[in-house]
Amino acid sequence: MKCGVVVFPGSNCDRDTVYAVESAGGEAFYLWHKETNLRGADCIILPGGFAYGDYLRTGAIARFSPIMKSVIDFADKGGLVFGICNGFQVLLESGLLPGAMMINKTLKFLGQDIFIRVEETDTPYTHDYYQGSVLRIPVAHFEGNYYADGDTLNLLEKEERVIFRYCERDGKISEKGNLNGSLNNIAGICSENRRVLGMMPHPERASAPILGKSDGFAMWKSLLKYFGEVA
Amino acid sequence: MKARVYVSFKDSVLDPQGKAVKNALLSIGYEKVKDVRQGKFFQIEMDDMSEAEAKRQITEMAEKILSNPVIEKFEVIL
Amino acid sequence: MKARVYVSFKDSVLDPQGKAVKNALLSIGYEKVKDVRQGKFFQIEMDDMSEAEAKRQITEMAEKILSNPVIEKFEVIL
């Protein structure tokens, strides 16, 4: 499996992501935002950071970058596109996923470990998890408060496209476990064809035992298995 | 040619920042504050072009970049 | 009684937001954009009071809470 990790000038989790993919046994390379050639990547990852400073709205400017035209094309043709944190915001702004991000309900940057529940395992990114598993995983964002209108939310729920939800330690879905105020506790959603995934928490930061955090590791394993590279 | 674009949340969307400002104002004694909504604005200067053309271009920018139609509305004032 | 308070950086202060937006607009082909400054605004609704009194109170809020005079300027419009 070859992951192309997009580097916008303000990306700052690009190197972390490459490291995590490689530590799981995958291959990863960087794709500069001014490029248009995806160089044969099997999966495009939009990493965390502040793509173009994001002073306007997170992800707003990134969507007009040369690389995003190719990424959108790639997704339209059924390619795998995975947006983490800022990458998720870029996916929303570019219309690859529905909805929008608002400022956290606390009106503060949220940088801590939180809990999410795996809602669906029938995606290339999550089939190595058990449904209902609770993951402890870091978040680091100011605008992670997911919003969509009622119809969109209903559709997402009906099509079982909510992949991760913020929860309490024991998996309970509640306001208490929903620190940024996202509607329906949404932490991650996928596209209709289930091949584009966006999530606010950072699996690449929970992929190393020395950091005391490994719950994100299975995402890379899922991808590798999806491409038939591990049993 | 100068114009301003005002962007704010749609009425149906909660405005947590506005609410926080309102509470802050109430708490320091401005009791008559009934509501606060917060938004942003862009002051845009365009090189020589007609007013109509400026308005057209700026409205396009507002739609495409300066606001997110899922949550925001905008107003262009020349 | 409704009023708007516009807060933005003083002209000589760097406006990173405005600069970023300007660059974005240029890069996607709006070549005539000469300058962009970004600011925020507050739409404030006050309970029954005279216009003069509202203006006085809101100006005070703008000075004390809504802006920092060290780097920002504001404008109150009723």
Next chain:
Amino acid sequence: MSEENKVTLQTALEQGLTEEEFNKACSILGRTPNFTELGVFALMWSEHCSYKSSKYHLKKFPTEGKAVVQGPGENAGVIDIGDGLVAVFKVESHNHPSYVEPYQGAATGVGGILRDVFTMGARPAANLNSLRFGEPGHKKTPHLVKGVVAGIGGYGNCMGIPTVGGEVYFDKSYNGNILVNAFTLGVCGIDEIFKAVASGVGNKVIYAGSRTGRDGIHGAGLLASKAFQEDAEEKRPTVQVGDPFQEKKLLEACLEVMRKKLIVGIQDMGAAGLSSSSLEMAGRAGTGIIMHLDRVPTREAGMTPYELMLSESQERMLIVAEPHMVDKVREVFEKWDLNAVEVGEVTDDGLLKLYMHDELVAEMPAAPLSEEAPVYKRPYSRPSWQSSLANLDLDKIPVPRNFNETFKKMISSANLCSREWVFNQYDSTVGTDTVFEPGYDAALMRVKGHPMGIAISSDCNSRYCYLDPRTGGKLAIIESARNVACTGARPIAFTNCLNFGNPEKPEIMWQFVEAVEGISDAAAALDTPVVSGNVSFYNETGDSGIKPTPTIVMVGVIEDINKAVGMKFVAQGDIIALLGTTRPELGGSEYLELIHGITAGLPPAVDLDRERNLHNLLINLSKEQIINSAHDISDGGLAIAIAECLLTDPVRLGADVKLESELRPDIALFGESQGRVIVSVSPDELNNLRKMAVRYGVECEVIGEVDISKTLNITLNSEKIISADMTDIYKSWSKKFAEIVGE
């Protein structure tokens, strides 16, 4: 040369130079400086740039050691951390701007210290910050706390550099003058270090990064100067706005030109902008520089040479490169959408020559401006009130009746409660190298692909420094070193930010000299030299100065990061032991101030030999994998320290502690005797712990056991005096900070 703006002694005084300094400037030039030149002199010889009041005393610091690669004098200090790598670090103050505009002041403070580190060739790996605010109840405190914390986060988070630790204290002496000290540490290969030198005659001088605006053009003296009265306020903001996105690009572009070996020297333009960057680079290399100021990219039209030289606009660098590399350098910066403009050349005449549209507007010898800057041995004398502070009659202080209540009050007080509210606004995990996140005694960073870890701790107890600045200075060193040693890392070297009042007052100067000498003694004894630092004077409002606050940030290395020791208890049945002894000391303690409202007495005594032994013991306990946790006892004493070993969400464990002591119970529980650490060890390792402690001559007393009661029980001489439900304690401990800021 242009003759406009005739300079007189009066002009010089208005710019903050003294008569003597003005005469010296005239004699260096052999004539009267013009206005631009005068501005450069005034800036370079300001306290901030020249260290004129502190230089003489700073020489007392130990600066040598076998791990030191670069001591004080460069943009940041450098130490060898083994395996071909170095750590590059420094701390810097941004106190005044943060008081005036907390968000931007703190943000640009972080931006500045980051540049200091990456300008040396190292990618920043960790930020820490040391903060001091006024009393929690003071009307400005919540606003300042919120703004500063958001600003630090805003800048560091966007840059993608994790903020991994720091300290926050509240004290009324900071009501009118908060402290914001920002620290950055970066890592690179030992052969990748870059220096700020303008060497190689004929090499080109390149200006890179953001455009220059009229921000930060220096200080109050200038504002009063005649020439600028007309356009005063609006044009001359004294606080800059930070642009972390621009700096992120600057970081990447700078590292890229360094890695590709396209440049010879590089220096960031921090405070004093183009003036100090050009003069210092030439001064260090013994060369001269010609600059064409009209080529400097500006944000506003019509900027004068004076303004260009004195602007403090952020996110800028000055680079020296060989002529044939200039285009390649420009290409890299253009890739990152940044300016890189050739503005001048390195010369052999030792002069800084400035041109504006080919007209010579200033000509000054480079080296003398930095090297012959004035040095003052300011008079100092012990304040008359110092002796009375030491008076503390313990007999007049009642022993609390209900220790449970006292304990609860302390643990949920402003200075002892959890700092989560602060550090949860920081991205502490970006970079995926943070092994010990904020909340530990010291932050601990791994280095991918290498076995070692880097431990960092920032400390200063200003109450101790106020009561006895010499001892206070020592205490800051030993506490930061002890925090580092608790993780198993060996303290290697430190950086410091000396925050004091007005040095022209002999009492303040006395505090400064005492603290510096105390720091020097302790640092020498622990074999931890200083490699970089910063002095911040004039931290006063009206008549009242701050408590002396020499912030120490200690950096240490653990050879095998897998052996690092955490601070929390880990398992039921583990034995709790106290390393070190509790002495009859209560002076300057948090307990005395909080419970009895008394700030008096002498701070705890320092025994440097014992302290060093303790650190060696801790390092070896980690190496041999004998203990399961280690937490140093500091503010609040033993009872607070044990509680901290239990405070996690959710509380899982409890502790049953039995103390035997002849001391007053409040001293036994809340005294702040130094050289003490709480460790936990599994029962089968207890003997090894004891043996090892004997070997290092450190007292080791078993005081209790970890259990699953979720309760802290402390029995003193067979009487149970504390029994606290830690789940409740957790709630008040973790919520207090939000209350302080009014949330």
